[in-house]
Amino acid sequence: MTTSEVSPAPRTLWHITGGQRLYYLGAILALGLSNLFMFGAPLVGKYAIDMVVASDLGLGIPVLSWLAKLNGNHAMMTYLWLSAAATLSLTAIGAVFQYMRGRWAARASEAIVRWVRNQLFRHLTYLPARFYDHADTGDLVQRCNSDVETLRVFLAKDVVDIGRALLLIITVSPVLFWLDTRLAMVSLLLIPLLIVFAYMFFMRLKAIFLITDEAEAEMTAVLQENLTGIRVVRAFARQAYETEKFAAKNDAFRDHHHHMIQLMGIYWGVSDTLAILQMGLVLFAGAGWVGDGSITVGTLFAFLTYLTMILWPLREMGRVLTDAGKAVVALERINDILNEREESRTRHHPVRRAEGRIDVEHVSFGYTPHYHILHDISFSVAPGETLALVGPPGAGKSTVVRLLLRLYDYEQGSIRLDGLELRTLDRQYVRQQFGVVLQEPFLYSKTIRGNLLVGQPGATHTELGEAVQHAAIDADILSFPAGEETLVGERGVTLSGGQRQRLALARALLHQPAILVLDDALSAVDTGTEQRILDALDKRRGNQTTIVIAHRLSSVMHADRILVFDAGRIVQSGSHETLAEQMGPYRNLCQIQGHLDTEIDRDMQRFNLETIS
Numbered sequence: 136m137t138t139s140e141v142s143p144a145p146r147t148l149w150h151i152t153g154g155q156r157l158y159y160l161g162a163i164l165a166l167g168l169s170n171l172f173m174f175g176a177p178l179v180g181k182y183a184i185d186m187v188v189a190s191d192l193g194l195g196i197p198v199l200s201w202l203a204k205l206n207g208n209h210a211m212m213t214y215l216w217l218s219a220a221a222t223l224s225l226t227a228i229g230a231v232f233q234y235m236r237g238r239w240a241a242r243a244s245e246a247i248v249r250w251v252r253n254q255l256f257r258h259l260t261y262l263p264a265r266f267y268d269h270a271d272t273g274d275l276v277q278r279c280n281s282d283v284e285t286l287r288v289f290l291a292k293d294v295v296d297i298g299r300a301l302l303l304i305i306t307v308s309p310v311l312f313w314l315d316t317r318l319a320m321v322s323l324l325l326i327p328l329l330i331v332f333a334y335m336f337f338m339r340l341k342a343i344f345l346i347t348d349e350a351e352a353e354m355t356a357v358l359q360e361n362l363t364g365i366r367v368v369r370a371f372a373r374q375a376y377e378t379e380k381f382a383a384k385n386d387a388f389r390d391h392h393h394h395m396i397q398l399m400g401i402y403w404g405v406s407d408t409l410a411i412l413q414m415g416l417v418l419f420a421g422a423g424w425v426g427d428g429s430i431t432v433g434t435l436f437a438f439l440t441y442l443t444m445i446l447w448p449l450r451e452m453g454r455v456l457t458d459a460g461k462a463v464v465a466l467e468r469i470n471d472i473l474n475e476r477e478e479s480r481t482r483h484h485p486v487r488r489a490e491g492r493i494d495v496e497h498v499s500f501g502y503t504p505h506y507h508i509l510h511d512i513s514f515s516v517a518p519g520e521t522l523a524l525v526g527p528p529g530a531g532k533s534t535v536v537r538l539l540l541r542l543y544d545y546e547q548g549s550i551r552l553d554g555l556e557l558r559t560l561d562r563q564y565v566r567q568q569f570g571v572v573l574q575e576p577f578l579y580s581k582t583i584r585g586n587l588l589v590g591q592p593g594a595t596h597t598e599l600g601e602a603v604q605h606a607a608i609d610a611d612i613l614s615f616p617a618g619e620e621t622l623v624g625e626r627g628v629t630l631s632g633g634q635r636q637r638l639a640l641a642r643a644l645l646h647q648p649a650i651l652v653l654d655d656a657l658s659a660v661d662t663g664t665e666q667r668i669l670d671a672l673d674k675r676r677g678n679q680t681t682i683v684i685a686h687r688l689s690s691v692m693h694a695d696r697i698l699v700f701d702a703g704r705i706v707q708s709g710s711h712e713t714l715a716e717q718m719g720p721y722r723n724l725c726q727i728q729g730h731l732d733t734e735i736d737r738d739m740q741r742f743n744l745e746t747i748s
């Protein structure tokens with residue numbers, strides 16, 4: 136038997152690009168080649184201008200001049216045509232490489248994002264119940280959608296754009312220095328300032344993005360909570376209150392977003408001024424040097440064209456760095472989830488179905504340290520037996536079931552399933568042995584049949600029929616126009632509370648569990664139907680161990696044994712007959728419910744008499 140705590144290592148942007156770096160390399164190389172071809176174009180222009188200004192074919196690009204001379208008298212014109220064709224061809228080839236860059240970068244980013252999404256989803260399904268005790272669903276959805284999308288945008292475009300800016304500086308600088316050292320130094324004068332400014336801006340924006348993202352998550356949480364609980368909101372006429380609450384979150388998000396856009400505005404303003412200043416400097420110095428004949432007009436043209444080419448992506452660095460900041464924050468938020476420890480895994484997985492024997496010995500448990508909900512609980516259930524748990528709300532009955540399902544791990548005492556210590560058993564195995572029906576069962580937004588088959592995907596028609604009959608939902612299904620194919624709506628909203636409970640019971644019965652748990656699962660069912668279900672369960676007695684938690688006496692009185700809980704302790708234990716005769720909480724319960732039943736009978740009789748007369 137081995138136990139392992141699974142928690143993926145924190146991931147950086149570098150880590151997550153792991154399997155796709157070859158594609159990124161390809162994209163950056165394609166970009167480099169595209170730059171190379173595109174940068175050829177201004178050089179062709181420079182030589183053409185210089186040749187035309189000096190009316191000297193010897194100043195042109197040698198190959199083009201040689202080709203032009205073949206056309207005798209029209210050599211000059213031919214050179215210009217050839218220059219135009221060369222410029223077009225270089226740009227077109229550059230564009231093909233640009234396309235390859237886009238394609239490979241998109242392929243890499245989509246693959247990474249798909250992997251991150253799958254990782255997140257898989258991880259979320261394995262996180263312990265304790266995580267969900269404090270998690271905010273809206274915030275989790277935001278992290279899985281918005282934050283992953285932020286990451287995608289960055290990976291699809293910006294990673295390559297950073298490579299592009301670096302490549303530009305590396306490839307263009309030597310050409311500039313080759314053309315003219317002085318003008319090259321002037322051309323690059325303000326660029327460090329632009330880079331430093333972009334970096335400072337990035338650091339500032341990163342902090343603001345975190346606040347904005349959190350504000351968006353809070354807004355999503357209110358939206359999600361309201362949509363899920365829309366019926367409660369309406370029933371309590373809280374629309375105005377909730378609308379105001381949402382508006383406040385929306386305003387907060389708008390303000391943070393606005394602040395971010397304001398900062399971006401400042402950035403674009405300053406970076407544009409720096410870029411224009413840089414162009415002005417080159418034009419001013421270049422014009423002077425053209426005037427004294429130390430450089431040609433063509434060289435100045437080439438410098439200005441190259442500068443435009445470099446300055447645009449460098450200015451874009453602000454946006455790229457902003458996206459990088461957002462991506463870093465988004466990844467941190469994704470990592471917050473991935474860093475949560477998954478449920479411990481225990482590999483001991485008996486091959487057979489459990490017989491259903493449960494032994495609980497001296498178990499104490501609390502959801503938080505030092506605050507026990509259960510105190511020294513001990514009981515046993517033999518295979519096929521029916522055990523009932525009764526007691527006031529909050530006494531700890533459902534907590535016992537959560538421990539049996541290994542949703543939470545007990546630290547004190549021992550729980551054994553078929554004699555095997557529960558915490559040494561594979562959680563998946565343990566949960567497969569149980570069929571649990573809750574007071575508010577979760578139904579999927581699909582057909583009745585689809586929901587039933589969740590219990591046993593390969594169930595036959597006969598098995599389905601038997602399960603719905605035992606759960607007393609058969610007549611209801613027949614009464615629906617679409618029968619088993621009726622859609623139940625999200626979480627089963629189109630069904631009544633009692634129908635939802637009975638459908639969940641049929642689903643659990645279909646699963647044929649070794650242990651069936653009904654946790655207040657018949658509370659919304661009328662007494663006649665309840666009796667029908669209990670009779671059917673009685674006939675299946677040998678098939679499974681049954682644990683019934685209920686407040687109604689009629690649900691528990693036929694159990695083999697009844698445990699009475701109070702404030703996390705078992706205060707009484709025995710059969711209905713024994714307990715009903717002992718002084719104590721169970722007898723009080725019988726008296727109160729007996730009294731209520733008598734009153735109900737009396738009211739019914741009076742009502743019938745009044746109706747008849």
Ligand SMILES: Nc1ncnc2c1ncn2[C@@H]1O[C@H](COP(=O)(O)OP(=O)(O)OP(=O)(O)O)[C@@H](O)[C@H]1O
Nearest residue numbers: 268502503508526527528529530531532533534535
């Ligand atoms: N996830 C949780 N985190 C912290 N405390 C919890 C959690 N679940 C339940 N509790 C607390 O544990 C106590 C026992 O709850 P439990 O659900 O076991 O009661 P119960 O006897 O089943 O009540 P009911 O009859 O109302 O279903 C309660 O005080 C409850 O507030």
